[in-house]
Amino acid sequence: MKKAKFLLLFILNVLFISCGSNSDKNKSDFSLSFVSSKAEFEVGETVKVSIQNPKNKKIDSTSFYFEDQLLGTATAAPELEIPLNFEKLGNQKINAIVFSEGATDSLQIDFKIFNNTAPEIYTYNIINTYPHDVGAYTQGLEFFNDTLYESTGQYGTSTLRKVDFRTGEVFEKTELSDQYFGEGLSILNGNIYQLTWKEGEGLIYNLESLKKTGSFKYNNSKEGWGLCNDGKQFYKSDGTEKIWILNSETLAEETFIQPTTNRSISTQLNELEWVEGKIYANTYQKDGVAIINPTNGAIEGIINFKGLRDKVSQHPELDVLNGIAYNPNTKKLYVTGKNWDKLFEIEIIKK
Structure with a gap:
């Protein structure tokens, strides 16, 4: 076929x-x-x-x-x-x-x-608060076997990390070459896949050692923003209206969806997370997270995280919400931001 x-x-x-x-x-x-x-x-x-x-x-x-x-x-x-x-x-x-x-x-x-229906609107409750490295310019966040993996950005300080989310302790860390600006990450088949921003290249690591084992090129998009997977294929945002769908073996960008409401087509979708059959995506420099149908791109819900940034320590390097992680073992959702000193366990509530 x-x-x-x-x-x-x-x-x-x-x-x-x-x-x-x-x-x-x-x-x-x-x-x-x-x-x-x-x-x-x-x-x-x-x-x-x-x-x-x-x-x-x-x-x-x-x-x-x-x-x-x-x-x-x-x-x-x-x-x-x-x-x-x-x-x-x-x-x-x-x-x-x-x-x-x-x-x-x-x-x-x-x-x-x-779409023919407007997105459902959600708000949140904070269930727990955990320490987070205030120096981490968070770009990607994902759980695997209850361990949190994090990608951080900025030229000269980008990293890939294995983190104890309860204490904020960094178990292991790999530093990227100064030429790379780290972006989203996702884990599949024993490998970690990490995007870079403008370099047109993704990096591949061994899950256990965090040692780099390879790389891949972007064949359609010019930038790397967010990344997640459904166990069979990857979904990749690039700042445009497109979320690219990547072959998990070749990593080629084979097709795409466009996140769309009943009124508009969304752009600037950044960090991505796969949550129970949907893509969660935060909008860069906004407090909202879109809940996206991965088949047709319909934005079925929007989570308003307004006020969450006010609950972290305020300092000159503090930046926007960016970092969504879902633990499929515990069914718990976590969010943080760039240079935030806290990681929040969140309950989503329909308004």
Whole structure:
């Protein structure tokens, strides 16, 4: 099935590049439009797209596509009704291949798909407070077997750490080369994967020794922000509207989702954490954490952590909320921030 999808995608790319760019003529004889004239929709709506044919050329058939999925083929009337139940929300495209008088034309139209429900709003209770290294510019946080692993940033002082979360004691620490700015981390199959910010490179370590064993390149995104995994694949934020989905073996960024509410498409999502089938992501320089459906990108909830930063020691280097860790063994959630001297065990409460 996967081979068939890749083959279809390859064929589409060849068509769009070789005959769809209209490189041999200045302008296509056709255009693709929405009948409703709007380009923003919600999940569950049905929209109609049509081929505009001002020169009344004979159209043999038109095939409509979303990504590598054939939506339908029209032979008589070059239009199609499309139920918006696609897997993914956000900025999307519909492509059409028009077969007319022995020639082929490819068309494209951009549109947005928003969620059809607003996110649930949550607040929090502090259950416990633990010490945290005030010098740690926290970028990534994740539990494995009740031990907390932490990635810290800043050029010249970035580290990878193994921490006793109850006492704040750092069991082991690996310092990154001065060329790297440490970012998010995630643990899978006996390895720790740590992102770097602008270097276009991720670092791989042995889980037990924290010794570097390899690295990997970003093949689509330009930056590394947050990282988490669902046990099968990685999810990576890069500061844009995209959360990339990485193959756990090759670490290639194969596709992406776009975190989207009923009104907007989110950017600046930073530290990521996998929590019971959802992605938790904090927005950089904000007090909110989004709860994201990893299949379609729908932001299903927002946790308002306003006031939490006021509960740590105030000092000149104090920075924003950044650091979410969920312990799947105890079902407990922890948050901290950059240069915070406290780690908070949190209970999430629906408002």
